[in-house]
Amino acid sequence: MNASAPPPGTDRTAASAVRIGALVPLSRPGWVEAGRHVLAGLELAVGDVDRAGGIDGRPLELLVRDTAADPRRAVAAVDELARLGVAALAGEYHSVVARAAATRADELGVPFLCSSAVLDDLTDEPTDWVARLPPPQSHGWQVYADFLLAAGHHRIAVATEPSVYWASGTRVLQERFAARGGSVTALDARALTPAALCDELVDHRVTALLLLVGHPEPAVPVVRSVRRDRRLAGTLIGAPAGQPEFLSWLTLLGDDGAGIPFLRYLPERLAPLGVRVEAALRERLGQTPSFVAFEGYDTIAVLADLLRAHGTDRERLAASWQDAAVEGTRGRIRFSRPPGAGVWQSDRTPLQVVDRDPAQPARFRVLHTG
Known part of the structure; x- marks a missing residue:
């Protein structure tokens, strides 16, 4: 790849600014709430960088593109942003979309720091053009499986939909459980009504159901159905992908949404920067910021540090991931x-298994760290 300089025809109306392209889901069928949180973190960090003097006196400019959870739309956005001369790409929440964006960024030679997507194989071949902040799915979901096994759940089921991401997660769980004498039954959430899914859970005598499905549909009706089925009293519901993290989960499900463990990428205590950023994000979002908002902020913190040290040349930037040593949130x-x-993978990303406290659903409980 040798796309280190903006190609002919690049828009130079904002030549004095250092441009970063932001990919986020801001419309359906994308997870809009997650996209808003990622974007809030990205925008807050850009403002902080500019107040601190920008990139050698040049302001950062965030060019935001809505992916709407559509890989083709993400690829088109990468093409457009590359033509507009962005120094790097940032963001994206949905793993399948991030994979399409990463593949295209690699083809065009545009550095891409993925904020939130965890799918192990973000590209078909190894590349220096792509890095990411969260841990790969195989690591996080193995930790989640170990949490379930330690809690005595050896026969579980997953309600899943067709997706590379959900299929990958199912494989991780099945391999982890099989290695420890457990079993994972996959149930097609598109083919089964919530009531029929409950019948399957009873027939398979599972002690836990994991939601590997979209939110709010079909996750919300499945949770309601399981909670109301007396045959399944005591059955654990889990959501490793993090659906219960967001306020809409609590709004839609109320008490039914509590006690559902999920993965969250936060430490036991935030760094000093994180405490300040949390307060600013809370004001910006009007709610408690999710971990993906912190991921958005940290993405810009990393890119700004590398831009100051190595300049805006794309090739030099892509060769500098190993030089990053940034105090994040x-x-x-x-x-x-x-x-x-x-x-390139961020080291030592904090990982927790968390749920909403049944006694106080607005409060989170840390159940396990990994």
Whole structure:
């Protein structure tokens, strides 16, 4: 790849600004609430960078594009942003969309720091053009499986929909459970009504159901159906992908949405920067910020640090991931290439299994750390 300089025809109306392209789901069928949180973090960090003097006196400009959870739309956005001369790309929440964006960024030679997507294989081949902040899905979901096994759940079911992301998560769980003498039954949430799904859970004598499905549909009606089925009293509902993190979950489900463990990428205590950023995000969002808002902020913090040190040349920027040593909202951020990893990976990302407290659903309980 040799797309380190803006190609002919680049829009230079804002030549004095350093441009970063932001990919976020801001319309359906994308998870709009998650997109808003990622964007809030990105925008807050851009403002902080500019107040601190920008990039060698040049302001940061965020060019935001709505992916709407559509891989083709994301690819088109990457093409457009590359033509507009962005120094790098940031963001995206949905793993399948991030994979399409990462593949295209690699083809065009545009550095891409993925804020939130966890799918292990973000690109088909190893690349220096792509890095990401959250841990790969295989690590996070293995930790989640270990949490369930330690709690005595050896026969579980997953309600799933067709998706590379959900299929990958199912494989991680099945392999982890099989290695410890457990079992995972996959149930098609599109083919089964919530009531029929409950019948399957009874027939398979499982002790836990994991929601590997979209929110609010079909996750919300499935939760309601399981909660109201007396045969399934005591059955644990889990959501490793993090649906209960967001306020809409509590709004739609109320008490039924409590006691559902999910993965969250936050430390036990935020770093000093994180405490300040949390307050600013809370004001901006009008609610408690989710971990993806912190991921958005940290994405810009990393890119700004590398831009100051290495300039806006795309090729030099893509060669500098290993040089990052940034104080983020959740601790120090560095990148490495673990064996078999196709992209640069943030080290030591904090990981928790959390749920909403049944006694006070607006409050989170940390159940396990990994």
